[in-house]
Amino acid sequence: MAERGSPLPSHRGTDPMPMQPWFPDAKLGIFLHYGIYAVDGVPESWAFYHGQVPHEQYMRQLDEFTASAYDPRAWAELFARVGARYTVLTARHHDGVALWDTEHGDLNVVRHTPAGRDLVAGYAEALREHGLKVGLYYSHSDWNHPDYASVVHPDAPNEDVATNPLVAPKDGIEDPEAWARYVAYRDGQVGELVARFRPDLLWFDGEWERSEEQWGMRRLAEQILAGNPDTVLNARMLSYGDYATPEQGVPLLPPDGPWELCLTVNDSWGYQHGDHNQKSVRQLVRYFTETIGMGGNLLLAVGPREDGTIPAEQVERLEGLGDWIARHSEAVYGTIAGLPAGHHYGPSTLSADRRTLHLVCFDPPRESVSLRGLRTPVKRVRVVGTGTELGHRTVGGLGEVPGVLWIDAPEGADVDERATVLAVELDGELDLYRGTGRD
Template sequence: MPMQPWFTEAKLGIFVHYGIYSVDGVPESWSLYTGRLSHEQYMKQLEGFTASRYDARAWARLFARAGAKYAVLTARHHDGVALWDTAHGALDVVRRTPASRDLVAEYTQALRREGLKVGLYYSHSDWSHPDYASVTHPEPPNDSVATHPLVTPADGVDDPAAWARYVAYRDAQVGELVSRFAPDLLWFDGEWERSEEQWGMRALSEQILAEHPQTVLNARMLSYGDYATPEQGVPLRQPAGPWELCLTVNESWGYQPQDQAHKSVSQLVRYFAETIAMGGNLLLAVGPREDGTFLPEQVERLEGLGDWIAKHAEAVHTTVAGLPAGHHYGPSTLSADRRTLYLICFDPPRETVSLRGLRNAVRRVSVVGTGTPLGHRVTGGLGEVPGVLWIDAPAPADVDGQATVLAVELEGELDLYRGTGRD
């Protein structure tokens, strides 16, 4: 199926890692996998998970304020603890924690009330399920997958019947999410621990799309995913097809109180601008505390990014990837009609901003957010090789504290010279 247009137009999503791991502020599921906590210690967090101040409507308003068009919530991480009222498996926050609430239902309703698309994260793997460590990966990607007791049978002997039970459980839980919540996006994870055939990815994809054909699937559905999901670093080259950069506000996915390395608003604006300039979305991760509230530092970052997006909306929404590297020293976007370039300048421009290789005549240049027009001229050029467009630097009053954006209105659709110059 063709990609759903809303996804490529969204630009920003919010990734929420919320679960019992926020009680002790430990790495989500991984503190169980690495042995930092025993299974008993890890699951004792069920007793302290209250969600006592969880307000899905406040979440949705904050995400909209940040400029996001969708969000993704960890409906079930690798630890196997479901955040919704599931009829499959013995672990969910409705029955096993003081929260006693279907958090996914509230989240889904709140997002839709704010006009946001609903994304749900679900891990193929479940390190708590009794039937999970029942088969071996035919080509393990690393030693851990080949030997870890939460992943692989201790005796190395496969139990196909147990694995069939596990896949049926996985499919039933995904079926609940689709039938009950009709998610716009399913964000899978954990796929590296089994092969595509073992996971039954084709059958799972067909099951999802038969129920809700508009659901977008991420790349952790392997051959049946719709878009790529690089993590924690902007690619140096634009990935082929739709994609999304998954990035944490600090260094942790979930709530970890010792992690105070929050990226500044300016840094987040840079990540965001560089991502949309290559045609991707930014999926920005925040981790609520166990009571359901976000740290003030994370709220401040979301609101700051939202302020920048709101001021520069025309350079963000209804745009596509901008110029290839070398034409402008910074990221850029291009209007959908390909007649306006948006040049993003992270540092205050000095004297001029240059643009190389532009064949088009320029109708007007202005500062996005203030509308102030800027002088511009072309120098040089010979034959088919265009000259350099020089744009006067904006006055200090027009310089944005995070990143200044210049709108270059063109005569006709963008026409770039990509050659090597005259011999």
């Protein structure tokens, strides 16, 4: 992953295409940072970039990467069971170590690790067997490639990009021929991913180290879409991305267009032995509902060990989130962004026909739940997951300013300790008052 903010996408260059309909309704994806960095449990690629460990020590992890318990069908079964609709696997991170037997470059787990086999093919096959969309992460940058540090970013976003010897050429002396070789290598590997595995989504990273022109983004996007025109591309294809990818925190305002929040279950993208700071299920439910309430997807990252097993404490969190989703699925799938801030104290979603609001209450409601600015008459209110109907009444209002809808608080078994959801069924499509009130 990157260590900076993400740009917003505009469109696919000069030939915009609509977003694939499966993506905005997916709601939950799983992000798998899996690679040799799990052997020592160090930050993926960044460990040697920042000098946390010497480069030679980092690369010695190749000798102990076994994938001995790698079972992509078990992954797929788990992810489908918890309600995810897509998964993204790090096919190649910034360290340049490919998880498939690439013909472009020699650095891959098939030839240089005890794993000795392609780890992408089985993953893609297993996901499709379970009805999940296949996503692959690929870094534009490769800090191990001999031709990578050969040109200078014309407008470097930070000092590292301008001076780090893994990124910038020595003394700033450029070698355009070396850079052309690197881009051909990058394009060749991406072409292999598209041709061999036909991913539904390509999740790029590393784009901040070069300009759009240097990357040849237009040519790359055309190559990908020629191989599979339905491929979804993230914003790190710059002008050719389909959706935004904020990281590690729900934005205060949603990005324009489709988007997803990339979030770790603990504090690390990949497996790190000493990171036990796992988020609770309640926290994950909060992140999830706040994200879908603003129209985004949650891409939740877990870090498999080097043998391919996912730590039990992360499986437990996924299953807890999945249990909540299963109970409240009507408020998740087939919905769009809910109410703007100020109408309800918590996130909400709206059914696709705009006739049912789903109000999320993180804490057990006391006495009543209020909903402000609702013009559409209410047919009934019920608790999602149990069906219990709740009393409700509208109080106040003057002229065009509607009164406040007060809903009786659910009690007992109708209260979910992680988050309670109330379905407000409307007598017509949602109509909100957004004015300043009577002068």
